[in-house]
Amino acid sequence: MxxxxxxxxxxxxxxxxxxxxxxxxxxxxxxxxxxxxxxxxxxxxxxxxxxxxxxxxxxxxxxxxxxxxxxxxxxxxxxxxxxxxxxxxxxxxxxxxxxxxxxxxxxxxxxxxxSLFHSLQSAMGQFVAMDANAVPRESLDPAGADAIRARIDQIAARLATTPRALKAEDRRALLKELKEAGLLDVRKSMETVAAHLGISRASAYSYAK
The missing domain is CATH 3.30.450.20 (PAS domain)
Structure with missing residues (x-):
């Protein structure tokens, strides 16, 4: 023993x-x-x-x-x-x-x-695959939305945090920076900002004031 x-x-x-x-x-x-x-x-x-x-x-x-x-x-x-x-x-x-x-x-x-995860990975790869040559070509995302999200991600990374974890004062500074960059002139910009920050559109407008 x-x-x-x-x-x-x-x-x-x-x-x-x-x-x-x-x-x-x-x-x-x-x-x-x-x-x-x-x-x-x-x-x-x-x-x-x-x-x-x-x-x-x-x-x-x-x-x-x-x-x-x-x-x-x-x-x-x-x-x-x-x-x-x-x-x-x-x-x-x-x-x-x-x-x-x-x-x-x-x-x-x-x-x-x-083994199961490899199978899921293969299935997901097949599911998300798209034919780049297919027509018609369209986007359900407003033009410029990617640029807005990218800039928000950059600002959050600069502050060593994530977009949804930004504090109120950081959100105000973020909206100011987006406005100065002309990104708030993009169609449905506030909807994009609100969705990426995980806040309401009304809150996004208040931070932009």
Whole structure:
């Protein structure tokens, strides 16, 4: 039987709760496993949304063994390419857990099945594809709307925020800048500004005064 200190037991118990919560949140696309690195021959303590076919009691992975051998091994290895036993592509993240002595005692590992997302990506690509040579050519967006949105994005980026998170004084300065640039002369400019800022058209007009 593996001997553990009180602190190590507490850390493992808490990690099991974290894994359960993550598993419930990201089901069914993400496998979440807890590895006990104090017992590498029977490392897996829990596995949620089992995508790999492993079981509780399965041995540690190569990454787990490297952490056991080297306490200085990276504690977080995120978004690395992986593959399930049946060939499905996966994106994995492994987080090592150390005890008070700086030794690895456990790891929380997440493996995302990318096969469904690749299918969705392909379907979405087909759905949004357009024939550039098709006629008639038209736009449902007022001419110049893209320029307005681009300028708003630039101003927000300059302030290290997003258009919808701009404060009232920033919105007033933004409308002033748009007006000076002649962008408020564009047809339906206020509708475009309001939609991009996530405010009402009346509010946009008030900021422009």
């Amino acid at each position: 593996t001997t553990r200190t009180d602190t190590q037991r507490v850390l493992l118990d808490q990690l099991l709760q974290v894994a359960e919560g993550l598993g419930a949140t990201f089901a069914p696309f993400c496998e979440v496993a807890v590895h006990d690195l104090l017992d590498p021959k029977h490392a897996i303590l829990a596995i949620h949304n089992n995508l790999s076919g492993r079981e509780v009691g399965s041995p540690a992975t190569e990454l787990g063994l490297m952490r056991i051998l080297d306490p200085d091994y990276a504690q977080v290895v995120a978004n690395y390419p992986n593959r399930f036993a049946d060939g499905r592509q996966a994106k994995s993240t492994s987080i090592g857990i150390k005890d008070e002595d700086g030794q690895y005692i456990a790891a929380l590992c997440m493996n995302v099945d990318l």
